[in-house]
Amino acid sequence: MILTDREIQMALQTGQIEITPPPKEDAFSSTSLDLTLAEPGDVWRVFKGQPIRPGTKGYDYNHLASRKDRVSLDGYTLNPGAFLLAWTAETITLPISARLAARVEGKSALARLGMGIHITAPTIHAGFKGQLQLEMFNLGPNEILLDVGMRVCQLIFEITFGTPAKGYSGSFSSQTGGS
Amino acid sequence: MRIKTDKRIAGPIPSEAVVVISTVEGEEQLVVHSSQVDERGVEVGFIRERNDDTLLVELPRETMSGRWRVWVPKSAVAA
Helix, strand or coil: CECCHHHHHHHHHHCCCEEECCCCHHHEECCEEEEEECCCEEEECCCCCCCCCCCCCCCCHHHHHCCEEEECCCCCEECCCCEEEEEEEEEEECCHHHCEEEEEECCHHHHCCCEECCCCCCEECCCCEEEEEEEEEECCCCCEECCCCCEEEEEEEEECCCCCHHHCCCCCCCCCCCC | CEECCCEEEECCCCCEEEEEEEECCEEEEEEEEHHHECCCCEECEEEEECCCCEEEEECCCCECCCCCEEEEEHHHECC
């Protein structure tokens, strides 16, 4: 079931959803909540002949970090065919106990220009905490200029059926308390 | 529950950290919110225990290799 605006607001008031900074009133629609673009972004550098191999044992984050350039997104030109990594300004927390998950989706106004904000895996799982990382791309024919603070995506909140296994205070033989 | 981290380095943005954990199959790296890791280790969800003293835990985010759940030795659990 998808939460309506009033249910989202109630969940924010009761702490079942935590968003920092708190969303403005006009960020809501009847069944979604807009989030905004943060500084900065990351752009992949091209290393011809040096493929990335994510399935290999020992795949290393530092290997990834060295292949990206950090860019300012305020006034950044997203060229046709370009791809970049960005984040939402808002930090989202979905406590496990709230039995809520969310999906991050693009904005129609941006999609019509050819701009998307995620390639796959839109689900924000129950228990998530953090700023949402966005995979932004431009499939349209025109350059698109970005502005920090622009509405860039929307969250749709859904009630989970049951509590995930990690949400139970199940114990193992050595566990003495919660985290 | 927390499991010990082998290493912690700065994440891609200030609110995040990269942690390295040891699983029964080797090291895994993942990006987490900085509040989810401290000197004791990284927050995980306990799923179940196996007879060979290993635990199946769910990580707060997907690892670099795409895993959410990993088997860790019981000794990896932070006190």
